[in-house]
Amino acid sequence: MVDDVAQVLREQIRVVRPGGVVSAVTCFCHTDGLPDFNGRFPLPHNRRLDHLSHKLWTTFRRHVRPTLLAADLDGLTQELAWEFRRAGLQEIAVNGHLAVVSPGDDRLPLDEAIAYMLARRAKDWERLQGMWAQHEAAMIAAGFSQAEFAELTGLVQARSAWLQADPGRVREVMEVFTDALFMVRGKKGI
Amino acid sequence: MTQPSARSGHFFGERQEIELRYAYRPEYVPLLLGYLGAKPNAAILEAGCGSGFLSRLLARELPNVSVIGLDSDERSLTIARELQEAEQIGSHLRFEQGDTHRLPFADDSFDLVTSHRLL
Numbered sequence: 001m002v003d004d005v006a007q008v009l010r011e012q013i014r015v016v017r018p019g020g021v022v023s024a025v026t027c028f029c030h031t032d033g034l035p036d037f038n039g040r041f042p043l044p045h046n047r048r049l050d051h052l053s054h055k056l057w058t059t060f061r062r063h064v065r066p067t068l069l070a071a072d073l074d075g076l077t078q079e080l081a082w083e084f085r086r087a088g089l090q091e092i093a094v095n096g097h098l099a100v101v102s103p104g105d106d107r108l109p110l111d112e113a114i115a116y117m118l119a120r121r122a123k124d125w126e127r128l129q130g131m132w133a134q135h136e137a138a139m140i141a142a143g144f145s146q147a148e149f150a151e152l153t154g155l156v157q158a159r160s161a162w163l164q165a166d167p168g169r170v171r172e173v174m175e176v177f178t179d180a181l182f183m184v185r186g187k188k189g190i
Numbered sequence: 191m192t193q194p195s196a197r198s199g200h201f202f203g204e205r206q207e208i209e210l211r212y213a214y215r216p217e218y219v220p221l222l223l224g225y226l227g228a229k230p231n232a233a234i235l236e237a238g239c240g241s242g243f244l245s246r247l248l249a250r251e252l253p254n255v256s257v258i259g260l261d262s263d264e265r266s267l268t269i270a271r272e273l274q275e276a277e278q279i280g281s282h283l284r285f286e287q288g289d290t291h292r293l294p295f296a297d298d299s300f301d302l303v304t305s306h307r308l309l
Contacts, residue, residue, distance in 0.1 A: 002238070002308060004291065008237070008290050008291055008308065008309065011290065011291060011292065012235075012237060012293070012303040012305075013303075015235065015293050015295045015296070015297060015298070015299045015300055015303060016298070016299075016301070016302070016303045017300065017301060020298075020300060020301045020302060020303070021301070021302045021303075021304075022303050022304070023227050023302065023304045023305075024304065024305045024306075024308065024309045025222075025226070025244070025306045026309055080309055083309070095221075097213070097218065097222070099213035099214075100212060101208070101209055101213075108208065108212075112208055115208075116208050116209075181213060183222070183225040183226060185226065185227050
């Protein structure tokens, strides 16, 4: 993804014909997406992991992210439809789609399911650590303690270790990953 | 592939083909084409195409379109061309290297300019 959305959009409008369309599929990456479902792991701590994971991201979304969103909206960096309008496009339309991936789904070959799971887990770990590093003080103030974060990361690591001990277990746990996509479209004036 | 911004922190790397296959199941494709404003006979540019999933889909699904997939990363473009060949998609689709901030095309060249997780 690019940081300078306005410049990239200007270029796209330049090369499209009058009456032509500029469109984009984007996601909720800027707002840290939707929660993952932790699946049905046969691990004693899974319920606790679900609880802490839900609490962490709910705290972030309710108490920390809105402040960030307000700040970013001042710079018009969050709302792509707004950027389309600001760039002069007309007849703006927005549609959405909830994409779902499950490594437990038999339609995904086992080797691909394992590769996907490992890559996804690594990325989610990075996301978890990155969020905490950036917003630790705000999260603690909002009610998610340092001790809870330490417990959560320990449980996540234990689950990863259990999976990696036998990657074929991806078929047993029925994890589901979601990414809400949305499409924005606008027309260049004639 | 276009480099991710530092803040995006989003999963979209080597496994993108798997994720996109799920995101765009066949039953969803007609809706997607409508949402994106893709029509037959159009000249289409996908900016920041990565391994070309959307470009290939457009070239496969729409009759008589010409599609250019543009990306700055030659490695992604190599993968895109290999997949194009494997899927037997003809020369109405081509991949070019270029910067999405300064598109190497003349004004008013395309009917549709689209992108997937670029903006």
